[in-house]
Amino acid sequence: MLNKSDCQKCSNDKNSIFKLLNKQERSVFENNKQCTSYKKNEIIFKEGDMPSGLICLCSGKVKLIKEGVGGRDQIIRMENSVNFIGFRALFAGEHYIASAVAIEDCTLCYLEKKTLDKLIRANGSFALKIITILAKELGVSNERTLSLTQKHIRGRLAESLLVLINTFGYEDDGKTIKVYLSREDLANLSNMTTSNAIRTLSMFASEGVISIEGRRLSVEQFETLKNISSLG
Amino acid sequence: MLNKSDCQKCSNDKNSIFKLLNKQERSVFENNKQCTSYKKNEIIFKEGDMPSGLICLCSGKVKLIKEGVGGRDQIIRMENSVNFIGFRALFAGEHYIASAVAIEDCTLCYLEKKTLDKLIRANGSFALKIITILAKELGVSNERTLSLTQKHIRGRLAESLLVLINTFGYEDDGKTIKVYLSREDLANLSNMTTSNAIRTLSMFASEGVISIEGRRLSVEQFETLKNISSLG
């Protein structure tokens, strides 16, 4: 367990929902949160586990992965800090439907469900904010279902790259995607086999849309990538 | 516009979330709601429209349909009364991402967003209930994505039939699914072409799993149907 001071991002980040809390509510949060850390490739929680509190990813990156039919895993979401993970199951009162795996060293902090509920009941703006987050996420999920079921391989992979850009942004060169995934992860994110992810990725490279250096992917033609994604 | 008394189900239904409101809040709701009706096949709202309030489906059945790649529509949800429709977009503050179409004559009632927000801010249990509904729905959507992308045709169609049973139940005979859809709708719900829905449906019938009389589908072997669904 880390010292609380190691993990201030969850409340100080510019987009933190905890900024909606008043001084007194804020101190309830600060006094009850617990901080911890995970190394790269460690499992933060497992599909089927029961959540017991709200987890905020303060630093590092996480993949949320779901076991599919016949061992074909599906990455249902990539999460960057500072953001929550596993809140869906918590709010639904259900078991986790996906496992969270650190793809980089992570620090995260944890707030008991009981305390969270207290804050939601006490602060209507806070409640409405959570409602908005869930509703937006549901929209993303519905759109994703359509993409993964109807787009062709190229469209699905292009879309995944756009999602990664959106979630993690670029390195300082302004074109290298700031996350380094295996081809298998890219495949599980795009609902295809690893071989097809590899093949399609090199097609993109040979067309000049991206350039590749191992797991380092740089976007050379953003508009083309968007076109490939939207044309299916 | 119908008289308010035509539409009491939204607050009197045994599962109505409005039962969480106190007397005073309840009267705010009753005094502000507006009731209306739609005929079979009428469009209640269109994908791209901006929602302006909460819609409660008091009687009738609705399909929520999303335009796909190259005109291949996808039914993202079937809704029975008494339940809300279009609340995702409302809470997200976004445009509708699907159209709602009456598949039977419907009555519905409508509550302005402003009034709804007031109730959410005022009543923490009400807020938490909405959070739970959204979180559960997000879980359903995530599971659905996996099924539609990884299960084979038979598994997808079997799952759709189970969803329909779950949503609409059986007729008095205890085996006929209480909703009557075209083969095209069944296909759009199961992410397949109409021909494949027809073919697979008759396969199920010839195997004795279901029996068919036009759009009337009766489940003869529920456990087998569940097996087909889960084995992919």
Added chain:
DNA sequence: TTAAATTTGTGTTATAAAACACGTATATTG
């Protein structure tokens, strides 16, 4: 610093499901 394991890359084959074509049955409408 080798050896083993994992990841990446590429070509070939197999297959599930779409696309197409067309006939029949059932609704809808003038």
Added chain:
DNA sequence: CAATATACGTGTTTTATAACACAAATTTAA
């Protein structure tokens, strides 16, 4: 009621993508 549109049913062909196989490169561990 006839005429037309819509929905249903079935066989055939095509195709996108999975499955398989295996080599090379890279990483991890011994």
